[in-house]
Amino acid sequence: MSSSTSFVDLLIVGAGPAGLTAACWAAQYQMSTRIIDQKGSRTETGHADGIQSRTLEILESFGIVDPILNQGIHDVDMAHWATEPGTGNIERHKRYEADSGQSSRFGQIMLNQGAVEQVLVDYLRNKNVYVERHKEAKTLHLLPVDGEDKEEFPVIVRARSVEKCGVxxxxxxxxxxxxDGAHSWVRNQLDVQTDEISEASTWGVLDIVPITDFPDIRQACSIHSHLHGSIMTVPRENRLVRFYIHLRDECKEEALKHYNPSPRDMVEKADRIMKPYTLTYNHCDWWSIYPIGRRLVRHYRPHDRVFLAGDAAHTHSPKGGQGMNVSIQDAYNLIWKLGAVITNGAQPTILETYETERRPVAKQLMTLDSRLVRAYEDEENDNSSGIYEVREQYAGFMAGIDITYPHSTLVTQGEEDGATNFAKNLRLGMRLPSFLVVYQCDGVPIHLAKRLVSDGPWRLLVFSGDLRQPERMNALAHFAETFSRCSHLMNLQGIQVPKGRCPILELLLIQSSPRSAVNLLDLPELFHPFDHLTGWDYWKAFADDRDQAYKGYGIDKNGPGCLVLCRPDQHVAWIGSMENTSELDSYFSSIFGRSS
Amino acid sequence: MSSSTSFVDLLIVGAGPAGLTAACWAAQYQMSTRIIDQKGSRTETGHADGIQSRTLEILESFGIVDPILNQGIHDVDMAHWATEPGTGNIERHKRYEADSGQSSRFGQIMLNQGAVEQVLVDYLRNKNVYVERHKEAKTLHLLPVDGEDKEEFPVIVRARSVEKCGVxxxxxxxxxxxxDGAHSWVRNQLDVQTDEISEASTWGVLDIVPITDFPDIRQACSIHSHLHGSIMTVPRENRLVRFYIHLRDECKEEALKHYNPSPRDMVEKADRIMKPYTLTYNHCDWWSIYPIGRRLVRHYRPHDRVFLAGDAAHTHSPKGGQGMNVSIQDAYNLIWKLGAVITNGAQPTILETYETERRPVAKQLMTLDSRLVRAYEDEENDNSSGIYEVREQYAGFMAGIDITYPHSTLVTQGEEDGATNFAKNLRLGMRLPSFLVVYQCDGVPIHLAKRLVSDGPWRLLVFSGDLRQPERMNALAHFAETFSRCSHLMNLQGIQVPKGRCPILELLLIQSSPRSAVNLLDLPELFHPFDHLTGWDYWKAFADDRDQAYKGYGIDKNGPGCLVLCRPDQHVAWIGSMENTSELDSYFSSIFGRSS
Ligand SMILES: Cc1cc2nc3c(=O)[nH]c(=O)nc-3n(C[C@H](O)[C@H](O)[C@H](O)COP(=O)(O)OP(=O)(O)OC[C@H]3O[C@@H](n4cnc5c(N)ncnc54)[C@H](O)[C@@H]3O)c2cc1C
Ligand SMILES: Cc1cc2nc3c(=O)[nH]c(=O)nc-3n(C[C@H](O)[C@H](O)[C@H](O)COP(=O)(O)OP(=O)(O)OC[C@H]3O[C@@H](n4cnc5c(N)ncnc54)[C@H](O)[C@@H]3O)c2cc1C
Known part of the structure; x- marks a missing residue:
């Protein structure tokens, strides 16, 4: 039996959407990471297929959203169908147009989970990170992390190669x-307590290439037949359609073990529901049967050095199309904090915010999920608008863009409920919405989000107001001076880590006068730092020539401006006046101490 | 000395932009292709860096435009600077905003030629086509193509491996x-006559990371100093800026051999021109010196089986940023015709249109080029608007979207000058502009161009008008019936070539009533053909719900509609009434004969 021993900063068990996202993010930091999975390949078919706005924003922040947008189905119209009492035939009761993306640049995309995993795997390959497949975590030992016997590498996992047995x-x-997913091995090892709720209903799910004369088959539909039950359809890539079929009549929870409908059985049921239309198929891509249940762990960090993310922490019905998204967002929330602690000397206390930020999201998801399931049941009692009401009410949450993190070491406290007076449309803890501005240097339009990429730094957005007014220009000069005198902030901003790593803090200026009224090189050098090899950096200053940003954030174009600090995950950490560099300084001191 | 012999349908000598485009297009057809290049790798630095709208459309039609859009610089503002007589310092005389893309969805992109070659190489790799590098064509023999000794493979090229000598x-x-580029070996072998004009001026070109306080360095500028001459700057990816520097004072044509300015000499000259600003650099990516000249071959097809494309056929100054674009467009024009002849039995006479379509473009390019060069010289005599006048006048030509092919076997003749009454804004021979429509099946918005991809077929766009009007629905049914009765057309449309190849003709419907007023499956089956394995095809019918297409093409939404036939390269081949299937039939008969 051959064996090997190694030491790493970060071990990721499981290479589903959560684990892969964790690995992508970790690759931005100077830390050693390994990612193992017992399976031999990524998800090939089935599973999640709804990719929400915020997930698309995150993928964009890694520069990998294009293949998803290109492969997926966007913005399909929706319809609700139900039986006419007279005929027993279904008829279209309502149409809904897709509303594209509200306050995100992205709407929802339908695409199989495997395609998402693939872009993450491709990203990792380009960073020379490879998933170690066929490798199963078998034992877990945890050594003390404080006191005299304190260990630097306190987590010991023995993993065994599934194929080449013996290694x-x-x-x-x-x-x-x-x-490591819904049946998390780590969670079981640590005996993490969970709250469980299961409902007495069972659904079937299939991905087929349907052959049907149902006219709305390429739209997202809910279809209800009095006699035969309910289905939901979701159009997908490559002619596929996802069918969710309520199997309640055939199999209550207990009976499930005995009742095993085949895909063909399920399609026959759907065919009955869809009368007078007919449904058959030749190709079934994937199918599954699941009882509806919800489970949420009590602790996201069951041990000082162990975190649960994704399905390992929370599961629920697939109704809202949330599982993969929330899993990706868990990992996205956690890793930059670990990166800051492991590679930049941040206080480990910031890791506490993982649970305080992400568990409430999962809790709200549980509420949404039970309301959705209830709405679908109500639907069967003929209240067809219930589903859409719930969907409407939770739209921002489901899109992932309304999620606002509470006050903590990483999010300062606003007046009330995160509000501030400086930027009326921003709330502390929310992810910064993006608006189109133009580069000061060349007039090229750019979405601010494109400058807030996932490469590590916090970003301080300096809204200077109208620089044609001398007092605004003076205020900017004064800000730059104060900032530059604060050696702690300058350190964070200036850290030139080897191998092209980013500094901890990056400054960006968004000014409100017309671009052509200002010359970039007349601005304080902070906003166009000089490097003797490459000259000035021209890409840190923007003008609000499209009249979107100041309006969008609720900042007065002619007012005194303000400072908005975004965390590496684009959530708003702090908002203050241009004079308030000392508050900014304390924010970072509480995270990095004074020595960094 | 080892040697090998092989037989191929198509040999491409040279893997620059033209050769690579040819190989990409050829990969759509069931024909064997080889592509060889004497160089060991693609262009790494320098050369072309302006990618025009039409080129971007073509790249999009292969599904590979995204990496170009993501890497390149878009829509920069432009400025003209000239010396003030008083001070001898340059000052900004004019600003021009980038006008994004006129009638194309794409504007101009600045990116190095190597990046374009790379996306083409990547595309080929995915199709299992590899450029044979380090392989130089050494001898060319041509055998008879008609008469008794007629050869099936009449072109014999001996190529030798540059590195492993002996193979x-x-x-x-x-x-x-x-x-094979400006110094075309094939052209020389065949002694093809060329028309040459050279001007008595010489320019230097460099790609540097500039260190300068010139405020518009990230814009596209023309800068003229009375005392020191002219430069043009073009901002590029990765902090690079391309400088074109007129060296006229230092070196007239004849003197060039003796005068060899280094990059540093040229930057010093630019620095003098840009006074009061200063210019230096540490990194020079690429540089070159060239005399301005123009050369155009008399024949694009010097032998029945030999075609010249790209720089092998035409060269000129890089002023208009045209070379790479016209080269790509040459190859794009030729290959689908060869594909039709080699794999689909089209009449070889259609190959004559390569020269009749592409040579006039190159001729016009020569005129544009000489006017541009003259304008730059005028500029030096203080007529600063000349350049912009020429650029404005030729904007559509330079973007590549105004190019209209003349009447031929492949483009039918319109009333006068290609105009027709059915679609007032279309002209025969132009590339079809694209508008946003929605899929009939799901309401998803799509640009028509996205359905006119480069995979082989001609496309017949059926503009049926408003299908709520019974006579329009009848006319559509009548069209479908007539079309279906024409076995020749049905054959072209129905050809199910193995390995997922496309048919020769694809029908698409664009109807003008609101999408929700029409049920796709109520339309003639031609527009949702049934396949017993995969069911109906839902992606051939569109509604003009965004109110763009009918208006854009100049077709009356409430009128009798019309038929628009696009060639595989998206150029309009024929326009007729819904009743005129017989004209359509003759069009294809003249190309494919009756037997196909
Ligand atoms: C029918 C269905 C429909 C769904 N629809 C949607 C939807 O529309 N939208 C949505 O967002 N979500 C949906 N989901 C949920 C989604 O699939 C999951 O939420 C998502 O996969 C969770 O990602 P994860 O990375 O947390 O876990 P997983 O994807 O489950 O990955 C866990 C990985 O850990 C590995 N692993 C486990 N134990 C070990 C071990 N001991 N050693 C090594 N490796 C191990 C496993 O092999 C697995 O690859 C759906 C799920 C199902 C089943
Ligand atoms: C300074 C400069 C600036 C330019 N700026 C622009 C611009 O802004 N925009 C623009 O569109 N164009 C520009 N161009 C022009 C552009 O680079 C060319 O038009 C383009 O490369 C032509 O493409 P091609 O494929 O026809 O030929 P090439 O790119 O020259 O490729 C020919 C290939 O054939 C190979 N070859 C030659 N002989 C043989 C043989 N016997 N056997 C095997 N292989 C052989 C060569 O190795 C070479 O790889 C510029 C060119 C220069 C020099």
């Missing part, structure tokens, strides 16, 4: 992230 | 495309 790998890690 | 390859080909 054993002992991995000593500083931190472990359990992204 | 010799004898390639027998049906057709040869010479994409």
């Amino acid at each position: 054993e790998d002992t991995i000593h890690a500083r931190y472990l992230i359990a992204c | 010799e390859d004898t390639i027998h080909a049906r057709y040869l495309i010479a994409c």
Whole structure:
């Protein structure tokens, strides 16, 4: 039996959407990471297929959203169908147009989970990170993390190669992230308590290439037949349509073990529901049967060095199309904090915010999910608008863009409920919405989000107001001076880590006078730092020539401006006046201490 | 000395932009193709860096425009600077905003030629086509193509591996495309006559990371100093800026051999021109010196089986940023015709249109080029608007979207000058502009161009008018019936070539009533053909719900509609009434004969 031993900063168990996202984010930091999965390949078919706005924004922040947008189905219209009492035939009761993306640049995309995993795997390959497949975590030991016997690598996982039996790998890690799915092995090892609720209903799900004369088959439909039950359809890539079929009549929870409908049985049921239309198929891509249930762990960080993310932490019905999205967003929330702690000397206390930020999201998801399931049941009692009411009410949450993190070491406290007076449309803890501005240097339009990419730094957006007014120009000069005198902030901003790593803090200026009224090089050098090899940096200053940003954020174009600090995950950390560099300084001191 | 012999349908000599485009297009057809290049790798730095709208459309039609859009610089503002007589310092005389893309969805992109070659190489790799590098064509023999000794593979090229000397390859080909650049070896072998004009001026060109306080360095500028001459700057990816520097004072044509300015000399000259600003650099990516000259071959098809494309056929100054674009467009024009002849039995006479369509473009390019060069010289005599006048006048030509092919076997003749009454804004021979429509099946918005991809078929767009009016629905049914009765057309449309190849003709419907007023499956089956494995095809019918297409093409929404036939390269081949299937039939008969 061959074996090997290694030491890593971060071990990721599980290479589903959560684990892969964790690995992508970790690749931005100077830390050693391994990611293992017991399976031999990524998800090939089925599973999640709804990709929400915020997930698309995150993928964009890694520069990998294009293949998803190109492969997926966007913005389909929706319809609700139900039986006419007279005929027993279904008829279209309502049409809904897709509303594209509200306050995100992206709407929802339908595409199979495997395609999302693939873009993450491709991204990792370009960073020379490879998923170690066919490798199953088998034992977990945790050593003390404080006191005299304190260990630097307190997590010990033994993993065994599934195929080449005999090869054993002992991995000593500083931190472990359990992204090992609904039946989480790590969660079981640590006996993490969960709250469980299950409903007495069972659904079937299939991805087929349907052959049907149902006219709305390429739209997202809910279809209800008095006699035969309910289905939901979701159009997908490559002629596929996802069918969710309520199997309640055939199999209550208990009976499930005995009742095993085949895909053909389920399609026959759907065919009855869709009368007078007919449904058959030749190709079934994937199918599954699941009882509806919800489970949420009590602790996201069951041990000082162990985190649960994704389905390992929470599961629920697929109704809202949330599972993969929330899983990706868990990992996206956690890793930059670990990166800051492991590679930039941040206080480990910031890791506490993982649970305080992400568990409430999962809790709200549980509420949404039970309301949705109830609405679908109501639907069967003929209240067809219920589903859409719930969907409307939770639209921003489901899109992932309304999620606002509470006050913590990483999000300062606003007046009330995160509000501030400086930027009336922003709330502390929300992810910064993006608006089109133009580069000061060349007039090229750019979405601010494109400058807030996932490469590590916090970003301080300086809204200077109208620089044609001398007092605004003076205020900007004064800000730059104060900032530059604060050696702590300058350190964060100036850290030139080897191998092209980013500094911890980056400054960006968005000014409100017309671009042509201002010369970039007349601005304080902070906004066009000079490098003797490459000259000035021209890409840190923007003008609001499209009249979107100041209006969008609720900042007065002619007012005194303000400072908005975004975390590496684009959530708003702090908002203050241009004079308030000392508050900014304290924010970073509480995270990095004074020594960094 | 080892050697090998092989037989191919198509041999491409040269893997620059023209050769690579040819190979990409050829990969759509069931024909064997080889592409060889004497160089060991693609262009790494320098050369072309302006990618025009039409080129971007073509790249999009292969599904590979995204990486170009993501890497390149878009829509920069422009400025003209000139010396003030008083001070001798340059000052900004004019600003011009980038006008985004006129009648194309794409504006101009600045990016190095190597990046374009890379996306083409990547595309080929996915199709399992590899450029044979380090392989130089050494001898060319042509055998008779008619008469008794008629050869199937009349082109014989001996190529030799540049590195592993000794390996010799004898390639027998049906057709040869010479994409071997400005010093074309094939052109020389065949002694093709060229018209040459050279001007007595010489320019230097460099790609540097500039260190300068010139405020418009990230814009596209023309800068003229009375005392020191002219430069043009073009901002590029990765902090680079391209400088074109007129060296006229230092070196007239004849003197060039003796005068060899280094990049540093040229930057010093630019620095003098840009006074009071300063210019230096640390990194020079690429540089070159060239005399301005123009050369155009008399024949694009010097032999029945040999075609010249790209720089092999035409060269000129880089002023208009045209070379790479016109080269790509040459190859794009030629290959689908060869594909039709080699794999679909089209009449070889259609190959004559390559020269009749592409040579006039190159001729017009020569005129544009000489006018531009003259304008730059005028500029030096203080007529600063000359350049912009020429650029404005030729904007559509330079963007590549105004190019209209003349009447031929492949483009039918319109009333006068290609105009027709059915679609007032279309002209025969132009590339079809694209508008946003929605899919009939799901309401998803799509640009028509996205359905006119480069995969082979001609496309017949059926503009049926408003299908709520019974006579329009009848006319559509009548069209479908007539079309279906014409076995020749049905054959073209129905050809199910193995390995997922496309038919020769695809029908698409664009109807003008609101989408929700029409049920796709109520339309003639031609527009939702049934396949027993995959069911109906839902992606051939569109509604003009965004109110763009009918208006854009100049078709009356409430009128009798019309038929618009696009060639595989999206150029309009024929326009007729819904009743005129017989004209359509003759069009294809003249190309494919009756037997196909
Ligand atoms: C029918 C269905 C429909 C769904 N629809 C949607 C939807 O529309 N939208 C949506 O967002 N979500 C949906 N989901 C949920 C979505 O699939 C999951 O939420 C998502 O996959 C969770 O990602 P994850 O990375 O947390 O876990 P997983 O994707 O489950 O990945 C866990 C990984 O850990 C590995 N692993 C487990 N134990 C070990 C071990 N001991 N050692 C090594 N590796 C291990 C597994 O092999 C697996 O690859 C759906 C799910 C189902 C089943
Ligand atoms: C300074 C400069 C600036 C330019 N700026 C622009 C611009 O802004 N925009 C623009 O559109 N164009 C520009 N161009 C022009 C552009 O680079 C060319 O038009 C383009 O490369 C032509 O493409 P091609 O495929 O026809 O030929 P090439 O790119 O020259 O490729 C020919 C290939 O054939 C190979 N070859 C030659 N002989 C043989 C043989 N016997 N056997 C095997 N292989 C052989 C060569 O190795 C070469 O790879 C510029 C050119 C220069 C020099």
